[in-house]
Amino acid sequence: MSGREERTLARIALAWLTEPGTRSVHQLVDELGPVAALELLLDGGAPDRKLRATVAARMAGGDPRAVAAEAVERTARLGARIVTPEDEEWPARVADLHGLQLPEAYRRVDTETAPPLCFWVRGAWPLAEALERSVAVVGARAASGYGTHVATELGYGLADRDWTVVSGGAYGIDAAAHRGALTAGGLTVAVLACGVDRPYPMGNAALFERIAESGLLVSEWEPGADPLRSRFLIRNRVISAGTLGTVVVEAAARSGATQTAHRALAMERPTMAVPGPVTSAMSVGVHELMREHPKTRLVTGVAHVLEEVGRIGVDLAPPARGPDRPTDPLDDEAGSVLEAMPRRGTAGVERLAARAGLDLRTTLRKLSLLEELALVVRREEGYALAPPPRSTAVRAAGP
Amino acid sequence: MSGREERTLARIALAWLTEPGTRSVHQLVDELGPVAALELLLDGGAPDRKLRATVAARMAGGDPRAVAAEAVERTARLGARIVTPEDEEWPARVADLHGLQLPEAYRRVDTETAPPLCFWVRGAWPLAEALERSVAVVGARAASGYGTHVATELGYGLADRDWTVVSGGAYGIDAAAHRGALTAGGLTVAVLACGVDRPYPMGNAALFERIAESGLLVSEWEPGADPLRSRFLIRNRVISAGTLGTVVVEAAARSGATQTAHRALAMERPTMAVPGPVTSAMSVGVHELMREHPKTRLVTGVAHVLEEVGRIGVDLAPPARGPDRPTDPLDDEAGSVLEAMPRRGTAGVERLAARAGLDLRTTLRKLSLLEELALVVRREEGYALAPPPRSTAVRAAGP
Numbered sequence: 001m002s003g004r005e006e007r008t009l010a011r012i013a014l015a016w017l018t019e020p021g022t023r024s025v026h027q028l029v030d031e032l033g034p035v036a037a038l039e040l041l042l043d044g045g046a047p048d049r050k051l052r053a054t055v056a057a058r059m060a061g062g063d064p065r066a067v068a069a070e071a072v073e074r075t076a077r078l079g080a081r082i083v084t085p086e087d088e089e090w091p092a093r094v095a096d097l098h099g100l101q102l103p104e105a106y107r108r109v110d111t112e113t114a115p116p117l118c119f120w121v122r123g124a125w126p127l128a129e130a131l132e133r134s135v136a137v138v139g140a141r142a143a144s145g146y147g148t149h150v151a152t153e154l155g156y157g158l159a160d161r162d163w164t165v166v167s168g169g170a171y172g173i174d175a176a177a178h179r180g181a182l183t184a185g186g187l188t189v190a191v192l193a194c195g196v197d198r199p200y201p202m203g204n205a206a207l208f209e210r211i212a213e214s215g216l217l218v219s220e221w222e223p224g225a226d227p228l229r230s231r232f233l234i235r236n237r238v239i240s241a242g243t244l245g246t247v248v249v250e251a252a253a254r255s256g257a258t259q260t261a262h263r264a265l266a267m268e269r270p271t272m273a274v275p276g277p278v279t280s281a282m283s284v285g286v287h288e289l290m291r292e293h294p295k296t297r298l299v300t301g302v303a304h305v306l307e308e309v310g311r312i313g314v315d316l317a318p319p320a321r322g323p324d325r326p327t328d329p330l331d332d333e334a335g336s337v338l339e340a341m342p343r344r345g346t347a348g349v350e351r352l353a354a355r356a357g358l359d360l361r362t363t364l365r366k367l368s369l370l371e372e373l374a375l376v377v378r379r380e381e382g383y384a385l386a387p388p389p390r391s392t393a394v395r396a397a398g399p
Numbered sequence: 400m401s402g403r404e405e406r407t408l409a410r411i412a413l414a415w416l417t418e419p420g421t422r423s424v425h426q427l428v429d430e431l432g433p434v435a436a437l438e439l440l441l442d443g444g445a446p447d448r449k450l451r452a453t454v455a456a457r458m459a460g461g462d463p464r465a466v467a468a469e470a471v472e473r474t475a476r477l478g479a480r481i482v483t484p485e486d487e488e489w490p491a492r493v494a495d496l497h498g499l500q501l502p503e504a505y506r507r508v509d510t511e512t513a514p515p516l517c518f519w520v521r522g523a524w525p526l527a528e529a530l531e532r533s534v535a536v537v538g539a540r541a542a543s544g545y546g547t548h549v550a551t552e553l554g555y556g557l558a559d560r561d562w563t564v565v566s567g568g569a570y571g572i573d574a575a576a577h578r579g580a581l582t583a584g585g586l587t588v589a590v591l592a593c594g595v596d597r598p599y600p601m602g603n604a605a606l607f608e609r610i611a612e613s614g615l616l617v618s619e620w621e622p623g624a625d626p627l628r629s630r631f632l633i634r635n636r637v638i639s640a641g642t643l644g645t646v647v648v649e650a651a652a653r654s655g656a657t658q659t660a661h662r663a664l665a666m667e668r669p670t671m672a673v674p675g676p677v678t679s680a681m682s683v684g685v686h687e688l689m690r691e692h693p694k695t696r697l698v699t700g701v702a703h704v705l706e707e708v709g710r711i712g713v714d715l716a717p718p719a720r721g722p723d724r725p726t727d728p729l730d731d732e733a734g735s736v737l738e739a740m741p742r743r744g745t746a747g748v749e750r751l752a753a754r755a756g757l758d759l760r761t762t763l764r765k766l767s768l769l770e771e772l773a774l775v776v777r778r779e780e781g782y783a784l785a786p787p788p789r790s791t792a793v794r795a796a797g798p
Contacts, residue, residue, distance in 0.1 A: 146676055275674030275686060277545055278699035287674060290689075290697050298689050298697075300677035 139173025159186020251285030538572025558585020650684030
């Protein structure tokens, strides 16, 4: 077993033993690395009594290392993959959870908000890339027709402008946002509170399949993990930390969706809310949020959302690039053509030439180069970006 | 003619000659008094050419002094009255208009926002007292069912808690707010943009009659004056300046209601807005207001409104009192009984005793005293506050 594989297995075991988000575990991993941290816990050396008890209780249910190994196999069988901070597709933004402190945090879900140990991912897009330009659209399960309409429009409009729509896959607002994005042919990511192989709620099973096909299903829990109640709230921190901003569409008073917004606020991420009729119980939480947190921005549509997150997107430095990316050997002209490629779908040579600001001849030459490099594929209707390499659990946990 | 009568006539003539709100006229009155200011204008001595032209044009239509005298007579015939800054019932709060400066003010309605020269008032309540605890509830004429519902509830709830509901008497939100207050048996004030004898819009004529009976019709324009388009916007400054806070219920983009809110914001008065569905054109202006002016407070009902204006009300020093108010000779106990009187309707001795914290015997004795002083009247159903002395134009303009 390679060191990397061993570290991945240790992360899986740690997540299973202690539940994602546990701050003391995250600290141990930071200090000792995942392998030594796991050994310490398995030897009964957890830094606090509560964690020792948790570990002991979990160990009674199985051998953590065996559980982890089984999870890796199961992941591979699913065609899913495990992503850890060692992987290029790890979404760096979730590291902001490290410093997250919620005001008046007493409950476990409000204190144990450390970054994830690892992710399970189903879908072709690299996770970091999918989240690079992403907005969370969250809200009530018992959404009204109004809320569903607005969430669908937001999902559609964001996806249509090449923003990834992130939500929790729940009924109501979440599902509407995902569906809107899918309708626009865009990218949508469902962050689940259970295994990526057992979509919850079941009623959204077909939706999850569609998301896995064109977008991503993401979870901090191993395949087969149950959607425990507490996990939804633990999961919410990832939705707000993984995106550039969070929009709450409808929410009852003090609900899960406003909780996601509170995490975004605490991380000083753009936090937005869609108002609604004051006569609607489903807008009470949204109005409360706006009243209690003046930094919550009232938004009435996609344009307002983009005003908030677009600003941030522009200000952000381009993501740091390793030395061995396939785009490195490209000259400026080939780079321009690659940038001119639509994020989804195809484009003809003429359109690409116009967007790249090059003549047809040069564009065709550069397209040949890009095809050679497997960055672009030629289809009947025109040129398209090549699908990202389909990673598997074996790759993620392998040598 | 007494000096006071002369000054009142001069104010009426000035308002007619130059339209209310004209800053240079207000300054002249401040410096010279209304009589000399009028003489100056009539002699062609207006400080700027535009004002000279306005005065000359108006004078071609009649003799300002004769117009004023006729207005006084007509006012008396209506059973209305003229109120000037010399009257005890002048609402001191409108003086804040003096310092009002609107950002990006180019149009006349945005620059000529000086305090009123005088008011015409129909109704029994002293104007200042009616406005002492008052909230403006304003909004779109083409209100939706939702907006009408919310405005009615706000009007009812505010009046039910002894707050005066001030609005502009228009169709839609204004009318709903007035009606809500009337339904609660409360006090409501319609600030008109035309004479108090020619209610506009005509469709609200019955509403205006009801308001005049139990509340107040107020205007800066003489009886018979037309509801010119520009006057509505000029009038709006009085709605925001005369109240402790302004609530916008529904408003189209850049409408009259949001203009009233801008005036309230510029005077640092609590400015509130009721959100609505983002799909409703009638909520666009409200959401715009909240987005553009972070000091606009989102409110969803009466409790939120009272949180804003109540705070101010509590912080405010009690209004300064002249030496000759009829309540001055009252001892503490009589004062307590008077304070225990309901602002409207009647109360029995037992209820008054309980509210005043006195025994029945003392309460009865003090009620006799209050009756003697004509502060309280005994009715079949119990005791009521005596109606305020019914002022008339003769009193206002008289010696």
